[in-house]
Amino acid sequence: MTVPDDATTGQLLFSSQLGVFHRRIDTENTPGSLHGMFARQVLGDGTSIRWRVEPDLDAWLRTNVSRLEDAPALAVLGYVATAQPTRLPVFADVLVHGLEGLAGRDPYPGDRVTPLYSAGIVLGLHLAARAVQDRVPQFLTWLRKALSHPMREPNDPWLDLMHQHVLAELTGEPASLPVLAGLADHALVAAFYLLASGTGVARDTPEELRAAQHRAMHVFLRTDPAHLEVRHAALWLNFAEAVATASADQLVISVPQVSQVLRRFPPAMKRWVWDSAERKDPKWWRVDAEREVQAILWIMLRAVFDDVVDEENLPKLGHSAYRADFALPSLGLFIEVKFVRSKSDFKDVEQEVIIDSIGYLKDNERYREIIVFIYDDSCSTEHHDETRRALIDLPGIADVIIVSRPGVLPPADERKAVLSPGAAM
Incomplete structure (x- = not known):
């Protein structure tokens, strides 16, 4: 009988905890759940x-027609606007009217009952205001003042840190975090969330940061998420998955870990540059074709996996020659990248993957699986699930990851308008 060593036991415990936290969060993974939407925003x-x-x-708008001026309902719509920007025209007027009403209220009334003491609502309201900021600019000002108001007295350090996160998003100035050695429980992982988001700056030394990370991981491995609120569980899971991604090259590499790195594409684009045309010497970083997406993925993959190679040439199949975008020989894994310009392209991509998967894997003793990565420039999110289901059951397809164009990048027609000859790049 083989006895697992300490490293193997630790990996099994870590993997088990990830699954338990996933199941806890899944209890609020239901349509219209404010806690579930907060979790999705944190985890992406x-x-x-x-x-x-x-x-x-x-249906949701009809059911909640009497509550559309209330902060929780507006927060839900803020999350929807972020996840499904193409649906914004359906409820933009509702958001504008509701946020105008909130901006006229005292954020800290005499009875001290305020929606700002709910992290899920504050984050959702910020997203809602960003979605219609050209029509209700005064709400962002109201929110910024409310989160820096002397009467603001959150009853929990983790909520204070989430306030600081939103305030940093509003001002563009990262918050100076407390010394991590003095933080515990949810506040500690909230601080790591701010660090990862770029909305917080640590004053700790690298050694102190590693000690705090070790302490947080020790707590994660021994926490029963059944006793946690889902919003807290989301922060803990975000922390643990970030550690898993950062430590991937120190672990036994697996195909799911490659998928996890690739799924970090949306948050990795947070600092992508697309300046306002009014800015002096504006910069516009183009993502107009498959090769630009490949360049971003190369940076992400090469930073973690030492043996990743690009454009792996394969033996001919009949008269056709094949060349995979990326490969990890140690895993026998290909990564195929596709670029979708319009919703009608999804059907073509499905056919291309079916053909490519045969050419890549037939009689191939070295490579056995493919991860398909699709960048959707059209933000046609309503087609994502159908395409994923069409491809995921194909022989050899290990995962299908579909991401949409980040909000910082305008649609293709607007990009062409500013990227005329001689424009800044």
């Missing part, structure tokens, strides 16, 4: 959770 699409939090919008 860089997790194996299949999100189901977006409501049937028309």
Whole structure:
């Protein structure tokens, strides 16, 4: 009988905890759940959770017609606007009217009952305001003042840090975090969330940061998420998955870990540059074709996996020659990248992957699996699940990851308008 060593036991425990936290968060992974939407915003699409939090919008608007001026409902719409920007025209007027009403209220009334003491609501309101900022600029000012108001007295350090996160997003100035040695529980992982988001700056030394990370991981491995609120569980899972991604090259590399790195594409684009035309010497970083997406993925993959290679040439199959975008020989894995310009392209991509998968894997003793990565420039999110389901059951397809054009990048027609000859690049 083989006895697992300490490293193997630790990996098994870590993997088990990830699954338990996933299941806890899945209890709020239901259409219209504010806690579920907060969890999705924190975790993004860089997790194996299949999100189901977006409501049937028309039905939801009818059901909540009497509550559309209330902060929780407006927060839900803020999350929807972020996840499904193409649906914004359906409820933009509702957001404008509701946010105008909130901006006229005292954020800290005499009875001290304020929606600002809910992290899920504050984050959702910020997203809502960003979605319609050209029509309600005064709400962002109201929110910024409310989060820096002397009467603001959050009853928990983790909530204070989430306030600081939103305030940093509003001002563009990262918050100076408390010394991590003095933080515990949810506040500690909230601080790591700010660090990862670029909205917080640590004053700790590298050694102190590693000690705090070790302490947080020790707590994660011994925490039963059944006793946690889902919003807290989301921060803990975000921390643990970030550690797993950062430490991937120190672990036994697996195909799911490659998927996890690739699913970090949306948060990795947070600092992508697309300046306003009014800015002096504006810069516009183009993502107009498959090769630009490949360049971004190369940076992400090469930073973690030492043996990743690009454009792996394969033996001919009949008269056809094949060349994979990326490969990890140690895993027998290909990564194939596709670029979708319009919703009608999804059908073509499905056919291309079917053909490519045969050419890549037939009689190939070295490579056995393919991860398909699709960049959707059209933001046609309503087609993502159908395409994923069409491809995921194909022989040899290990995963299908579909991401949308980040909000910082305008649609293709607007990009062409500014990227005329002689424009800044």
